[in-house]
Amino acid sequence: AQSVTQLGSHVSVSEGALVLLRCNYSSSVPPYLFWYVQYPNQGLQLLLKYTSAATLVKGINGFEAEFKKSETSFHLTKPSAHMSDAAEYFCAVSPDFGNEKLTFGTGTRLTIIP
Amino acid sequence: DGGITQSPKYLFRKEGQNVTLSCEQNLNHDAMYWYRQDPGQGLRLIYYSQIVNDFQKGDIAEGYSVSREKKESFPLTVTSAQKNPTAFYLCASSPGTSGFGETQYFGPGTRLLVL
Numbered sequence: 001a002q003s004v005t006q007l008g009s010h011v012s013v014s015e016g017a018l019v020l021l022r023c024n025y026s027s028s029v030p031p032y033l034f035w036y037v038q039y040p041n042q043g044l045q046l047l048l049k050y051t052s053a054a055t056l057v058k059g060i061n062g063f064e065a066e067f068k069k070s071e072t073s074f075h076l077t078k079p080s081a082h083m084s085d086a087a088e089y090f091c092a093v094s095p096d097f098g099n100e101k102l103t104f105g106t107g108t109r110l111t112i113i114p
Numbered sequence: 115d116g117g118i119t120q121s122p123k124y125l126f127r128k129e130g131q132n133v134t135l136s137c138e139q140n141l142n143h144d145a146m147y148w149y150r151q152d153p154g155q156g157l158r159l160i161y162y163s164q165i166v167n168d169f170q171k172g173d174i175a176e177g178y179s180v181s182r183e184k185k186e187s188f189p190l191t192v193t194s195a196q197k198n199p200t201a202f203y204l205c206a207s208s209p210g211t212s213g214f215g216e217t218q219y220f221g222p223g224t225r226l227l228v229l
Contacts, residue, residue, distance in 0.1 A: 009154065032214070032215035034217070036220075041202075041223070041225070042222055042223065043118075043120075043204055043220035043221050043222045043223050044157075044204065044206075044220040045220070046217055046219075049217060051215065090156060090157070094214060094215050094216075095214060101147075101159060101162065101172070102159075102218060104156040104157040105156055106154060106155060106156040107154075107156055
């Protein structure tokens with residue numbers, strides 16, 4: 001069965017510092033990978049999506065993620081954190097065939113320190 | 115504007131009561147989903163529907179029921195059999211019927227609380 005592991009349920013960074021949120025996946029078939037962001041008491045919004053077209057994926061709000069097959073990772077980064085980046089971030093995996101649906105990680109809450 | 119609406123924003127359930135959460139989309143998407151979100155557990159799939167008049171159980175369907183009579187609507191009923199219903203419920207939709215690799219678009223959520 002496919003799965004997603006997000007290392008660190010809480011991450012704090014200073015404003016202007018690098019943001020790095022970690023995601024490792026397990027999938028027996030080629031995966032599609034997603035990062036979603038959730039602001040308090042709101043639904044999820046897509047940040048970016050990996051579809052095998054390119055290993056470095058650029059998303060909204062200055063975020064990007066790199067697919068590394070050898071490490072089964074899809075870490076999310078942003079060069080300079082902004083106060084508005086404070087939110088919860090979810091990594092998710094979907095197979096390109098089979099019976100499994102979209103599987104989410106448990107989330108990482110990002111806090112920005114002024 | 116196209117999107118997904120969920121109502122109500124907050125819902126209170128009394129002991130032994132069934133309650134229904136509404137989800138409507140005007141994106142012309144074929145597939146719709148219901149998720150339950152609990153702190154520290156991510157999102158768990160309750161039910162999904164890939165076409166009108168058809169739906170499938172997800173990972174945690176016990177104590178819940180759904181219907182899909184119209185393409186744009188996918189209501190979720192939390193029955194009295196669900197003993198721990200307090201959670202944030204999210205509805206989502208995606209364009210096609212396969213579900214593979216498709217982006218899911220989410221509504222704003224309904225928070226269900228037990229009185």
